[in-house]
Amino acid sequence: MTVSYDDAAQEVRHRAGTVAELLGAPLTDPYFNPTACLDPQGRPSESGVYYLHSSYTLPVGADRVEDALRLAHRHFADQGYQVSDVDWFRDGGGRVRAEAPDRYRFSLTTTMPPVAIALGVHSPCFQGPAGAG
């Protein structure tokens, strides 16, 4: 499926916004980067097949970090996402990773210091616009 970078960015921003709304925190420090997907031989695609790698910071506050991760975990499970990783760190905070049925991937990790959540939202692989790659 051919999807432009702009369209992919709009969709990952929308998904990140849903998580932010759920956790009651603004999306800050946005970062987007189209990244080559791997071809069947495990090499970066040279035919313009990419996924959009994005990241944000959600400043939920030190006292809400763990609750926010639990809330996100429950939300992903309720939505039928496959939760691949739930990990609680020894020094506070933790990490939750999940994949939606349409293969959008989410990663939430407590920041250093543990006052916010680093949110990663990655699209599935798309065929890029002509000339990309």
Place this chain on the structure above:
Amino acid sequence: MVTFADLRDADTSALYTAGQAWWRYAEALRALEERMNDDAAGGLLRAGWDGDAADTAVERSEAIEGYFDLRSFAADLVAGVYDSAYDQLWQLKWRLTAAIDQAAAEGLSVRTDGVVEPPSRRAQELTDEIAGIVGEAGAVDQQTADALALLGPDAGQVGTAGWTELSEDAGGLANLYGLREDSVPTDPAAAAAWWGRLSNAQQALYLAAFPAVIGARNGLPVVVRDRANRLALSRHGVPEQSLLDRLAPSLAPLLGPLAAAGSWMVSRNQRRLRPQTLLDRLEASEHRPDHQRLYLLGFNLDDDGRAVIAIGDPDTADHTAVYVPGMSTTIDTIGGDLDRMQNLQQEADRLTFGRTGDVATVMWLGYDTPGADLSVARSHHARAGAPELDSFIDGLRAARHEPGHVTVIGHSYGSTVIGTAASDGNGLAVDDIAVAGSPGMRVDNVDALQIDPRHVWAGDAEDDHVSGPIGWFAHGAEPHEEGFGANRFVVDTEGHSDYWKRDTDSLENQAAIVVGHYGAVHLEHGEAPS
């Protein structure tokens, strides 16, 4: 010629004002260069404008940027001349005033030609002192006139010729002012202190006259070294392309059995283009946000070449990771290593709260890496590189006003260099050591690395064929084995080259180490610091 009356009545503030005006002019030129970069070329690139017209427009913008850059260097030199004249003449005028006041206090008077009356032994002493001061002022005046004449007309040449002209001007000025490249201290802490004591004028002149020395000197500020190295690189220019160079790409595939000759021709051409390739890479990064900009902290274009490139500014970042690449890395193949460090910086930055840009990473190809031959099993390259790495890290520490968190990361033979450096002398001035795909660190266990064992980390992929018995035979115990005593972090990537692939545990674990988020590091074995 300066007379007594000239110096007595001189308004030295005019020199100060002139110097300030030239500093402002230099700053304005740098601001124009920046705007050309951000607003014009950067704007076009960000908008995704593509095609021949876009290429021409970007090329034109970059040429104008180059002009502003060159002229800003020249303006720095002129400002330095005025500043230096002001500093010296102001002090001479003050000494002259003090001598006149002394004569008056002793009941003597000073004539308009500087002779003290009435004649006496004391009057002669004061006359001689005044004559000496006026003579010094004459020498400063002559030096300033020579310096300004040396800088010549504002020819406005760009390209290699312009940089060469600037280089000659700066060299002449340095000679005139008695500045010598061997006066730059080699010890990083001494170099940092020395630089801090220089006036703006002296700094500008040292930078323009001896860019290769300033750019390579550990302990000097990152932005200074970057500017000096780019200047040094600009002077290299691109040598004329010979007929052989032009034909090389077409001939290489046709040479068939003589493939070695073909690849020699291609690598010869690649080597010829090194300065421009490196400059292009650095300039392309100027269109990125500040924290993703590249800083050139050292280079050498000879043989396989060397390059030390930071992503983000280590002088201002809270966390800095210095990555030491492994075998067969050359200046022509650093693209992949820079991508790895970009991934690590982005991932580490994501894990920190607050301003974007509190993590810098450095691709340190500051040593001659072994090739994929028997030399990789020997220690020679590691022993030669270890003191260079040690000095570079000391320099990072010395250039900062506040202590930062520094991690050194070794890949493959890079870990051997790190082990050699950490086990030698008083060790490496780092907070954490991390290695991946290590063939051994030339030590028996973690204790030899002279750092708290909880701050030593090793990762190894199941099917990484570089680490293993061959490495053990050549470079000692494997740091990822439990008996070594380091923490082994979880690696979910395959092979020897994917430890810094995006969206992997391998990368995220190293990013957590880099920002001191030790609780977030997934361990196979070991004990993370609390």
